Amino acid sequence: IGETIKIVIEDYVQHLSGYHFKLKFDPELLFNQRFQYQNRIASEFNMLYHWHPLMPDSFQVEKRDYSYKEFIFNTSVMTEHGISSLVESFTNQIAGRVAGGRNVPGPILYVAMKSIEQSRQMRYQSLNAYRKRFSMKPYSSFEDLTGEKEMAALLEEMYGDVDAVELY
Incomplete structure (x- = not known):
């Protein structure tokens, strides 16, 4: 399983993204954690595995x-x-943009909407909750999350609190 995870993270995802993220699999990340290695995919990963933003x-x-x-x-x-x-x-052909918002082509926007609906039905935690779980610094503001004022203002109007922003 570790070798498969390494290939998926370091090669497959890197290649698909078109960016130089330099992703690395750290097998010690989950040492001393209550975690079972099984040949299954967490539902949260499955939700994030929608590559629709990469569609042109x-x-x-x-x-x-x-x-x-x-x-x-x-x-x-x-x-x-x-x-x-x-x-x-x-x-x-150049793929679509991976991150940054406004990156899902209009004709398939319904897929992103259904993904958000499903994540709400499954009661996934917020993006910041997952960041904390994996020892990442949570976003402190919408501008911290987006890196720009216009998108930050829209998200603040929709969510009210950066800790309410969903995983997908």
């Missing part, structure tokens, strides 16, 4: 730009361009 705003195939409406469930795109052109186009 549109799909570029060869020299054509497809909207979500034109692309999703449209098999003619593959028959018109061929599988090798699709694969090559997708490997060359």
Whole structure:
């Protein structure tokens, strides 16, 4: 399990992100903690494993730009361009932004909304509660969380307290 976790964290997530996070798996992180290593995924991880922010705003195939409406469930795109052109186009297209807010394309925003609804039904703890659990400094303000005033003001209006911000 440790080797799999190392590969997922240091290679897979790093590669998908497009950023140089330099993520490292520290096997001693959970020493002396009540924790059982099992071949299962925590529901919180499963919730965060939605990569929708990495989806582009549109799909570029060869020299054509497809909207979500034109692309999703449209098999003619593959028959018109061929599988090798699709694969090559997708490997060359720049992914969406990982973090920072306002990074889920409109046509799939409903997925993020359903994820938030589900996390509320599951009664997940707040983002800051998880940060504290993993010995990370909790955010002290919305601006500390976002790094910018406009988004911070919107979040403050919605949540009221930075400790109320959800995990997803």
